[in-house]
Amino acid sequence: QNEKELQGVVKHQDEMMSQLIDKSREVTVLKAEVSELKHLLQRAETEAKVLWEEMRGKEHQMDTTSVQERVMLRREVDKLRLLFLEKEDENRHLTDKY
Numbered sequence: 001q002n003e004k005e006l007q008g009v010v011k012h013q014d015e016m017m018s019q020l021i022d023k024s025r026e027v028t029v030l031k032a033e034v035s036e037l038k039h040l041l042q043r044a045e046t047e048a049k050v051l052w053e054e055m056r057g058k059e060h061q062m063d064t065t066s067v068q069e070r071v072m073l074r075r076e077v078d079k080l081r082l083l084f085l086e087k088e089d090e091n092r093h094l095t096d097k098y
Contacts, residue, residue, distance in 0.1 A: 030091045037084040044077040
């Protein structure tokens with residue numbers, strides 16, 4: 001009887017350890033994604049700043065292509081910022097959960 005109970009407890013502990021390992025891997029993957037998104041966000045923000053500085057100097061020489069590029073970059077920055085915040089929330093949720 002005691003041996004069966006002990007086997008059940010050991011089996012349950014093994015399952016719990018396996019789940020923790022899986023979650024740990026998931027957290028590691030999410031941290032890598034967050035890091036990549038931070039990098040992409042920083043790059044997009046830098047590009048946007050450069051374009052704004054360039055546009056200030058050429059306000060009277062603007063053409064529609066540069067305006068479209070600027071809008072596209074702004075959208076990309078916004079998308080990256082949103083993805084970053086979502087991944088950060090997922091990561092925080094997983095961290096809080098485990």
